[in-house]
Amino acid sequence: MQVPNAKTARRDVPCNGCTLCCEGDAIRLVEEDDPTAYLTEPHPSVVNAVMIAHKKNGECIYLENHGCSVHSNAPSLCRAADCRVIARRLSFEEARRQHLLGRLDIRIWDRGHELLSATR
Numbered sequence: 001m002q003v004p005n006a007k008t009a010r011r012d013v014p015c016n017g018c019t020l021c022c023e024g025d026a027i028r029l030v031e032e033d034d035p036t037a038y039l040t041e042p043h044p045s046v047v048n049a050v051m052i053a054h055k056k057n058g059e060c061i062y063l064e065n066h067g068c069s070v071h072s073n074a075p076s077l078c079r080a081a082d083c084r085v086i087a088r089r090l091s092f093e094e095a096r097r098q099h100l101l102g103r104l105d106i107r108i109w110d111r112g113h114e115l116l117s118a119t120r
Contacts, residue, residue, distance in 0.1 A: 013082050014115060020108050021081045022068065024058040026051045033075045038062075052078075087112030 028043050028051045029035050035050055039061050043049040052075060053061040062070045068078075087109050090098065095109035 013084070017067075018083075018111060019059075019063055019067065020105060020111055021078075021083065022060040022063040024054070024105060025060070025108075027060070027075055027077050030076050037073065038070070038075065083108045083112030084115050085112070087116055 026043055026045070028046055028049050029038065029040065039053040040050040041053045043051045055061055055063075060068075062068055068074060086095070086104070090104075090109060092109070092113075095104060095106055098104035099106040099109075
């Protein structure tokens with residue numbers, strides 16, 4: 001996934017209330033992001049990197065009942081998130097493999113596939 005710079009607008013993804021990418025994902029902060037602007041924790045698989053902190057249930061610390069509480073100031077990888085890109089890039093077999101390795105929630109691939117199918 002290409003990371004936008006801080007001035008890049010949020011992708012136009014028809015989420016319609018879906019918050020799957022806010023549940024258990026490891027949103028790493030990149031160079032464009034100010035790590036002091038967020039609650040963070042060490043990234044589990046990238047050395048010397050931090051990611052957005054999570055609640056005990058695995059959700060993003062910024063996910064609230066009404067959605068993202070930092071939506072207007074979301075980190076770069078959140079602004080770039082698009083489940084359709086994942087579904088285009090990965091076959092079901094590869095998505096399943098990534099899921100079994102703990103690197104992808106298969107529901108995100110499913111949602112991307114569903115959105116792509118709806119536009120065909």
